[in-house]
Amino acid sequence: MTDATNVDALYQEIILDHYKRPHGAGLREPFEAEVHHVNPSCGDEITLRVHLDGETVADVSYDAQGCSISRASTSVLNDLIVGKSITEGMAVLDEFNTLMHGKGKIEPDEDILEDGIAFAGVAQFPGRIKCALLGWMAWKDAVSQALVTTSSTTTASTTGETP
Template identity: 75%
Template sequence: MADASQVDALYQEIILDHYKQKHGSGLRDPFESEVHHVNPTCGDEVTLRVHLDAGTVSDVSYDAVGCSISQASASVLNDLVVGKPVDDAFATLDAFQALMQGKGEVEPDEDVLEDGIAFAGVAQFPARVKCALLSWMAFKDATSQALSTQEDA
């Protein structure tokens, strides 16, 4: 069984891999909604687009500037929500948000969060939680706007 330092090293490697090879990076068309979020604490920024198709998240694209945690989190977000029904994507968002706000006390569900479990250690650092959640809150807002627009049509 791996000790805590080995697990931490693995988690750091996962975050760095997502930072170096950003999944979903680059704004793409078509999209229903675009939002821009800024973390006022550190200046990280993300512009995120959501494309929905028949109640499914068919694409999430983004342009991000900031630390490795915020950019890696956007990459993980893309992996976890694209192709899922909106309700399932929001359940994944809820699980990630609970992990981030759990101050290191929440045991992540690897079946739900996959590479997102690598952010478990980030939850112990309140200043970094906002970095990890930046793209997720942008996703929530963009998807909510897209759904609202679809309902109005």
């Protein structure tokens, strides 16, 4: 076996492990925003909730149906995002997005992406990129909604208005 074959096998094992034992799966409360995203090209679906504690991502919970890539990618997202600031989380999203659009030619930063590097091979298959990004785009959408919700609640509480 060549080194490249060994790496590919390891990456496949990481993806299968996250698929079989997903981290963060199951919808939980409390949450500031819930979104539902569908990948129309393959039918994968995700309902994702985000809970913020100030500027920190306190929890990401989800219910997903679909292929191993979309579900495993969301499990990795949970590992990489929970406990980080929103800004740090968005930087991780940018790094993962860059990897996915690199057509397999981008060397992933393991310090930032950790198990997310396993998706490097997915970037070579345009039809699978949306699968890998489904949970990430849902997370970005949920955070945007949560920030609007929390900022309008904060504004209302400082002005005495009802949100």
